[in-house]
Amino acid sequence: MTFSPPSKQRIAFLDQAAATYHKQLDGSPAAEYLRKRGLSQDSAQSFRLGYVASPLSGHERYAGLLAIPYINRQGTVAIRYRCISDHDCKEIDKHSKYAREPGDDAKIYNILTLTLPVPRIAICEGEIDTITAWQSGIPAIGVAGAQNWKPMFNRLIRGYTEVITLADGDTAGLKLADAIAEKNEHATTCQMPHDLDVNQYYREHGQAALLEKAGF
């Protein structure tokens, strides 16, 4: 397979989409969702989170979803969309909690963290947990599920004195942590208490508790 960088047009389109949906965030159901999850307006701004109120052409299927741009030095390289309804997404036929565009492969979320001069970083499962850790003062990257941690990503986390995977408090939560620990001697796992993810832990116990638990 030959390497082809994302085209300039594609990045320009995604930048425009991210900016458009970010403008539609204020006062939207997505803003309310973020507020309930304890994510600050500052975070919504830095991560350019958005709401798809009026979708751009081709994005009709994402209407009503939270828009989560994946941003690197070139710009927006992907946007993932998350259902923000109160229902249990698994209970609904042919519906999933997350949507991504065709051809959008596994990527690291908040990859710009890797440009920071810090000795230790955290790895989270999911974008919301990554933002939660970040706004708490933890330099964090994330992937959307254990199956999205690709072997080539191990190269990106060499050179740190320690990488700490902040794992969900269930068996599935350890999958990502174990996949990372298996290939990285400097990786450790910090698992949240039973049935809590990083965001829930933060909401129940607060920022100071999360920092202490994660060791940052």
Ligand SMILES: [Zn+2]
């Ligand atoms: Zn749903």
